[in-house]
Amino acid sequence: MVEKIKIEVRELSKSFSNNKVLSSLNLKIPEGKITAIIGRSGEGKSVLFKHIIGLMSPDSGDVYIDGLKMSGMNGKELNKVRAKFGVLFQGAALFDSMTVRENIAFPLVEHSEMSSSEIDLKVKNSLKLVELEGIEDRMPSQLSGGMKKRVGLARAIIREPEVILYDEPTTGLDPILADSIHKLIVSLQEKLNITSLVITHDVVNTLEFAHSIAMLHGGKILTHCTPNEIKLVEDPLVQQFLKGSSTGPLKVV
Ligand SMILES: Nc1ncnc2c1ncn2[C@@H]1O[C@H](COP(=O)(O)OP(=O)(O)O)[C@@H](O)[C@H]1O
Ligand SMILES: [Mg+2]
Numbered sequence: 434m435v436e437k438i439k440i441e442v443r444e445l446s447k448s449f450s451n452n453k454v455l456s457s458l459n460l461k462i463p464e465g466k467i468t469a470i471i472g473r474s475g476e477g478k479s480v481l482f483k484h485i486i487g488l489m490s491p492d493s494g495d496v497y498i499d500g501l502k503m504s505g506m507n508g509k510e511l512n513k514v515r516a517k518f519g520v521l522f523q524g525a526a527l528f529d530s531m532t533v534r535e536n537i538a539f540p541l542v543e544h545s546e547m548s549s550s551e552i553d554l555k556v557k558n559s560l561k562l563v564e565l566e567g568i569e570d571r572m573p574s575q576l577s578g579g580m581k582k583r584v585g586l587a588r589a590i591i592r593e594p595e596v597i598l599y600d601e602p603t604t605g606l607d608p609i610l611a612d613s614i615h616k617l618i619v620s621l622q623e624k625l626n627i628t629s630l631v632i633t634h635d636v637v638n639t640l641e642f643a644h645s646i647a648m649l650h651g652g653k654i655l656t657h658c659t660p661n662e663i664k665l666v667e668d669p670l671v672q673q674f675l676k677g678s679s680t681g682p683l684k685v686v
Contacts, residue, residue: 439628440461440485440498445458445491454480456653458481458653463645466644468630470647471634477652478600482600498517516594519598521586532571533571537591544592562621563621579614597621598632599629603615603635615635656671
């Protein structure tokens with residue numbers, strides 16, 4: 434079966450003054466699958482992510498969503514593309530002064546004319562999908578780290594996106610909570626048949642749940658293949674990263 438490509442990054446380059454972060458990077462993200470992007474801190478994973486959702490524009494190269502080139506789109510077209518995405522930013526990024534309900538409803542209040550009872554129902558359903566119920570009136574300060582991530586995720590899916598982007602969804606969580614978030618990523622992908630893009634350096638878990646893994650290094654995708662295949666990739670950079678070893682070509686700085 435030929436996979437449909439949901440997102441394609443072509444020859445993308447991006448520098449910040451003399452810091453060349455992405456260098457003619459190519460990546461194809463298939464529809465309805467979980468693609469993980471791994472790589473060391475500071476390699477440019479979040480920068481890549483921001484180009485995909487149109488928050489940063491490339492120095493050269495392009496991002497295509499459903500075959501449509503993002504550069505050159507006007508504001509209206511870009512908003513239409515952005516509506517396809519749900520984003521879980523690093524650290525969940527909840528508004529501290531808003532209740533859980535207000536946080537989750539925020540994208541709806543911003544973008545639609547729904548009644549408050551319709552919004553309440555959507556919030557409830559969204560919470561149910563992240564396996565939390567009855568916490569609509571709590572404030573973010575009353576939530577654990579894992580619950581905050583889930584609420585952030587409930588907000589990311591409230592507009593029924595076609596793609597969810599997770600930027601380090603398990604960083605800062607203990608291994609048990611991290612495992613529960615990975616299970617949630619899989620269950621959402623299965624239930625909603627959604628295209629999922631997960632940025633992570635949690636290699637061990639990624640090998641278990643991702644359909645494919647792309648490793649970012651030196652501004653390029655070094656390898657992009659299935660978890661079983663990546664274990665066999667001979668490149669010592671890849672093997673060192675998979676093992677999480679401090680000895681090898683990847684330097685400790
Ligand atoms: N807005 C920005 N302005 C200048 N430099 C940036 C900006 N965003 C990211 N960078 C730089 O780009 C590099 C990659 O950052 P980032 O994508 O956040 O890495 P990570 O792979 O850890 O997510 C870093 O050197 C960072 O300092
Ligand atoms: Mg990052």
